[in-house]
Amino acid sequence: MYGYLCFVVSILSFKSENSLFYLERLGEFEAIKGVFTMNTNSILELSAITKKFPGVMALDQVDFKLKKGEVHALVGENGAGKSTLIKIISGVHKKDGGLIKFKGKEVEIKGPKHSRDLGISVIYQEFNLVPYLSIAENIFLGRENTKAGTIINQDSINQQTKKILTDLGIKLDPTTRIADLGVAMQQMVEIAKALSMDSEIIIMDEPTAALGESEIEELFKTINNLKAKGISIIYISHRLKELWQVADRVTVFRDGQYINTHLIEETEKELLIKEMVGRELKEQFPTKSSNLQGEILKVEHISRGNQVKDISFSLQKGEILGFAGLVGSGRTELMRTIFGADKKSAGKIIIAGQEVKINTPRDAIENGIAFITEDRKKQGLVLVRSVKENISLTDINQIMNGLVIEADQEADLADEFIEKLNIKTPDREQEVRFLSGGNQQKVVLAKWLIRETKILIFDEPTRGIDVGAKKEFYSLMNELAASGVGIIMVSSELPEILGMSDRIIVMNQGKIAGELDIDAADQEKILSLATKE
Structure with a gap:
């Protein structure tokens, strides 16, 4: 080491443009450079x-x-x-x-x-x-x-x-x-x-x-x-x-x-x-004109163990209500409780002014609530079945004649929503596992839209889909809101929360940490609420 250092000092003291050349010629440059750049810790x-x-x-x-x-x-x-x-x-x-x-x-x-x-x-x-x-x-x-x-x-x-x-x-x-x-x-x-x-x-x-x-x-x-x-x-x-x-x-x-x-x-x-x-919003979100039409959902003092603690909020028809928070803050657990996938330990759910009993997902579906899960592949789709079969999954009664599925009715239903949502697929018989992430998400949405859905819960709606598909999906959400559907959107992407929501609720450790009007919200305020002790 001492010899290398002396060699370097002597070369550097000789102020020649060819010094580096000589070092490389001698095969010592990389070794000597390593002496200076290596962090021994x-x-x-x-x-x-x-x-x-x-x-x-x-x-x-x-x-x-x-x-x-x-x-x-x-x-x-x-x-x-x-x-x-x-x-x-x-x-x-x-x-x-x-x-x-x-x-x-x-x-x-x-x-x-x-x-x-x-x-x-x-x-x-x-x-x-x-x-x-x-x-x-x-x-x-x-x-x-x-x-x-x-x-x-x-x-x-x-x-x-x-x-x-x-x-x-x-x-x-x-x-x-x-x-x-x-x-x-x-x-x-x-x-x-x-x-x-x-x-x-x-x-x-x-x-x-x-x-x-x-x-x-x-x-x-x-x-x-x-x-x-x-x-x-x-x-x-x-x-x-x-x-x-x-x-x-x-x-x-x-x-x-x-x-x-x-x-x-x-x-x-x-x-x-x-x-x-510290960044500008990079996503270009479609323009949304809010048209709130009265309360559709009210949640009062919902609790479930240590993950959901005394949560109360309301949702308007035509509103996109964003739920922000960090991983483990209780957002998904709250949505699963509202949907009946997990049983609440306390609280009430009121839809259109009437208290409803939701103990199972079937109860939620019958009351017009749909849940688009964050894991579409495991919980939202049957990957080895066709686009057609996945779309009709939530309301088989529409296409039944007694105990028999009417193939023509099922095909017509699938074609209607493939066109309406612009689902890119070779045909209705294509297995959904072969579709892109964005088109898979549209199939999940279609299976809920075939019912009379009043309330749509989106959990990480654009996870794993590309930018172009995101923009298209945002437009679909805005169209649904404009038609009077109440939308709850859980997202870990702050630009998405800020770009799509009419109002934002921030969760922290199973509780609501704060609520922000969209005009007053920014990323720092959301993150401060999400991380406060």
Whole structure:
């Protein structure tokens, strides 16, 4: 090293335009450049990472560095690119471009197993545990010590698990079933599992989303213990306030791009919010003329466990009421409760001035409520059936003659809505799995419009569809509102909320955090309400 430095000094002191040429000729340039640019503290470095999905640039020349023994928070609104970056680091997605260095060496992460072998573990918000196996069996699942090559050595895995738990300061019996643990302890098991794999980097995705205050304190103590052992943590959270309790640095992403990195002690929440949302509305939303025609829906004091807490609001005919909030804020859970997919523990639902009993989705459908789910492929469509069959799914009675489906009536019904919604399909017999995301979403909408639907609940209506299809879908929503349908729109895209809503309700931790008139709403106000403690 000393020889290299002397060599550099001597070359640089000789002020010649050919100095760089001589370095390259001697084959020393890259090595010497590395002496100056290498960050000896960095365990993971990502440079100019790009990832593109059909119609979407998920990551655009993104940089990220993680130091050994630090907690580095990653923040940004939904869709900013955080999850995509984590999936690249963990091997779920392959990058389209850029460079990844692990411990100073360039690596090409080939898949999840390769990532784990490098020493990278991910603890997702939805835990990856088997409820009816023990703690020890979960921690060593797929890596069990065996006797004679066939029988699991329970004593061995129990002893190893006990040592890991003790090192973490956790008093649990390794033979306890996961199903008998609370959420906080299940999370500790996930951490123990990561440590059992000799992980040097642990990625935590919304680790406090389901925890109470005392449990969060215990988690932070555990994180500090991990830091003391030299373990690095990438910490993803929408709860900005807690970053000052646990993080060393914070990086902001926006629209798939790297924005900034700060020492947590040198920044403020307000600055982070501005960096997270500081953009012009890029989407061009169709002009909407509001024509509110009186109350169609009133919800009074609806509750369901800890996810929906004493919610009250009203919806007008012809109104698009936007529901904003962060992941885990209770928006979807509220809509599922209104639709009868989940049973409410308290509250009333009033439609057109009359209280209605909604205990099941069938009750909701009979009262004119439709729910367009955020997961159209799993919950909204029968993928292996035709466009025609999916459209007629919610009201078979229209096309029945006794016990027989009238094929001609079903075909006519499908053709009517294929034309009305401009569904691009070779024909009505095409299986919906072969349609684009936007056209699949139109089929979901069509199956509800064949009924006399008064209230439409859209949960993430344009997720996974391209910009052109989005604009078309927005126009359809406006047309429905203009016809007197009341629309509730849940969206994680703030431009969509601001561009389409007549009024905005913001949820936070199962409660309504605030309501904004569209004329007074902006992204900073929404995010401030969504993140306030």
